[in-house]
Amino acid sequence: MNRKIALTLAVPLLLAGTYGAWHWWSVARFEESTDNAYVEADITMISPRVEGHLAAVEVVENQMVRAGEVLARLDDRDLRAKADQARARRDAAAASIANIDSRLTLEGALIRQAEANVASAQAEQRRAGADAQRYTALAGREFASQQKLATTQADAQKAGAALAKAQAALVAERDQLSVLSTERSKAEAALQEAKAALDLAENDLDKSTIRAPIDGVVGSSGARVGQFVKAGAQMMSLVPVQDAYITANFKETQIGRLRVGQPVELTIDAYPGLVVTGKIDSLSPASGAQFSLLPPENATGNFTKIVQRVPVRIALPKDGPLAGRLRPGLSVEAHVDTRQQGRDLIGIAKADITIPQQVAVRP
Incomplete structure (x- = not known):
């Protein structure tokens, strides 16, 4: 009886051992x-990029959101006012450039007028000089009075002075053109600075709306309406x-x-x-x-x-x-x-x- 029981148990044990060995050899060892x-x-930890009071929290715990969806909104009244202020400064800088452009246009006309005055003064100087030369020759032959000679010589000197005055005015107008060009460059720099300040203000205004950067589920949310949050402080997780x-x-x-x-x-x-x-x-x-x-x-002695x-x-x-x-x-x-x-x-x-x-x- 014991031998029959042993044989009865030995067969399944042998089969199990054989299967175990085969499984180890073909599968388990790999x-x-x-x-x-x-x-x-x-x-992803969600943090505001600007500080302010939370005006609204648009999501709740365990809510599935898509990238771009609004998670929370900050009170943006101060940021909107700063953006309006920066926009006004940009417009003022642009108006300053427009004013300088108008002055440059006017200055161009003044330069052309000064050039015309120089040309007129040169013509008058040539006429007065020619008259002075003729009356000098006539006075030497006693065909003209000394009074007329003095008058023509004075007219020639006056024409020379008028020419010098016109030339100086032309130089001044051209120098004014250089000054206006410099002012315009300065105004352009001020306009670029105002545009950059406006971009920063609009970026801060846009940052007051906190959006989901990725698809995910909201978790560990500590955002509450009215809460003051600082830039970089963790509000929730995605x-x-x-x-x-x-x-x-x-x-x-x-x-x-x-x-x-x-x-x-x-x-x-x-x-x-x-x-x-x-x-x-x-x-x-x-x-x-x-x-x-x-x-x-691992270099310590108690390794x-x-x-x-x-x-x-x-x-x-x-x-x-x-x-x-x-x-x-x-x-x-x-x-x-x-x-x-x-x-x-x-x-x-x-x-x-x-x-x-x-x-x-x-x-």
Whole structure:
């Protein structure tokens, strides 16, 4: 009887052992797994870029929002007044330039008038000089009186003085043109400064309306109407649940066979019985301990070796059964099938790795 019972038990045990050995040989020995894995997402902290009192909060906790939707509004009366003030300064600077342009147009006409006066004075000087020369010759022959000679000579001197006066006026008008050109350049700089101030004021006014930068779910909202908020203070968080991914912390003894693109079977504690297939997306450039607040210093005398863990990012399918349903922080178990080689995690092909040959040393 005992022999029959033993034989009866030995057969299923033998079959189970055979199946276990076959499963280990064909599957289990190629699998790396860890339960130190969690759902994560690139959470965006929402902060105002200008300070002020909250006039309205347009969203509530756990609300799904789209990029560009209004989350909150600040009281913008002061900012609107500053924008109007900057706009008035811009208009005044533009009017100043228009006034200078009008003066430049007038100055051009005055310069042409001064040039005409110079031409007239030159003609008068030539006439008076010619008369003076003729009467000088006639007076030398006593065909003209000395009084007439003196009069023509005085007229020639007066014509020369008038020409000098007209030429000086022309130079002054041209100098005034240079002064106006300089004033216009200064006014243009003032206009650019006023435009920049207006842009800043309008930007601050636009910043009083706080919008969602990404699609996501509102969380950790502490915004209340009437609350005074400072620039940079956290008001709420946006969680892009649709772009959630898995971070699995594998032991350093497990990452040797992990490659980008290898399939990963994921089981989430929140959804028992459901298996999701993802792919390895990337490997952290350092172990998790190196990014901690106080990284370990292994050069100390009390060194104790501890197996380190390296974060591995696992991408989830966009159209998977849990798309949009995962929440950061959920626990996950990850199982990687290393039979598929994928791509090297550090981006170095095996063919590029050269192994130095041993050099034989002669005795």
